[in-house]
Amino acid sequence: MFIQELMQYQIQYKQNVFLKEYTTLHIGGRAHIMIFPKSVQEIEQCLKLCQKYDMIYVVLGKGSNILASDQGYHGVIINLTMFCEMKRLDGQRICVQSGATLKNVCDFCLQQELTGLEFACGIPGTIGGAVYMNAGAYGGEMQDVVEKVVYLDDKGVKTLSHSEMQFSYRHSYFSQQKGIILEVICCLKIGDKELMKKQMNDLMRRRHEK
Template sequence: MSDGDYHLDTLNWRLRAIVGEENVSQMEPMSEHTTFRIGGPADLYVVPDDVEEVADVIAACREEHVPYFVLGCGSDLLVSDDGYRGVIVALADGLTNVSVDGEEMTCQAGVTLKEASEMACELGLSGLEFACGIPGSVGGACFMNAGAYGGCTADVLQSVRALMPDGSVQTIPADELNLGYRRSRVKDDGLVVLSATFSLREDDPEDIRARMDDFTQRREEKQPLELASAGSTFKRPEGFFAGKLITDAGLKGYQVGDAAVSKKHAGFVVNLGNASAADVHAVIEHVQDEVDRQFGVRLEPEVRFLG
């Protein structure tokens, strides 16, 4: 048995003591936890029930020198066919509390953006309409400053409560998070978002619903929602649109195995059924090379790669 296996074995028992036997799985297929429906097994898959358990799980991983990855909805993620050697800390099943105080709404990191926007709508609070169709979590939205249809997380985020690299928990105002296009201090400094507070404004629920319905209709018309994907595959290059560049390069429908550039929206690489991570990588690299060759623009993936 290698030193790494020994640490993992010890950690396995420690994690079970923290979160309970039923909340730790071994060799968990990551294809069941990503919107791409792709990914090999993770050594350990852990579901903490509350903020204290999250902190204890991460502290244990660090003490045993075992790599860990904090997972939300797995909506922006491509996991290797070989899986992940380490611990997946899954927040979307445990950290799902929401509280409201006037026009402020606080959501734990595992709450989905769809749930948050629906709840805000029912309460007559406007500001999260843009998020109604983003298939991610509140934690993920703060990590990458998620946005759509002219709105983004930075517009309404008041503060986050985060686990810091030193193990402390701090409340950080949004203006100290360096939020920009698909970037944040959360991402750069390795913070773990535990909850986020949004500053919303009162409005007629019917007007809010109408805006959400409009966004949903536009999304359904233009995006390949019927197929598994990780959303927009590439970041928007300055001065261009990734989808248009890919279309102009003649790459709509380009396919390797069961991974393909969507014929409906070229900005999406989709899983036609049984795509491997290797298939998706091959499509992404070919698209990058062709767009670079034809237009001199190097597309940068928005999708994160794990394992």
């Protein structure tokens, strides 16, 4: 019935997929069901179905920093990699859906000539995962640019301001509280495209050398 309802709501899914194909360490056995929602409404529907059929679930992005068991996962995996739109808001702010990779976000900022996220250009994973753990590198952290975060929990869609995110070293509000990060609003600065590109290339070179 769970699968039938997914089909009814036209939510993309796969059955019996190997987690090793969805983790950067390329490890992990079979996952019973993996869902690929493309909108907030589809994510909400996934949670409702999991609750309705009493199914455990876990949220996955690009699968970086994930140690997936060879025994697999006998529940639902909500894969957010198709939930990845980006747009520029007024002035120096961008809104990014949580499944967007940091590389794509940095490339988008480069095109928009908005500086502040260059430090993240070589970090694997999605912006949602980066906010979750306050990822950082080369002197920068997500807390330096995040203005607010929109997320979903059992009670609906909510918003956290920067001060409410409880950022610290590799820690955020979501390290202790349940919730699916939906959108991240970042406040950046107007930058010089050539200088930004040079810095990003330099950071990528330094990362590969290590």
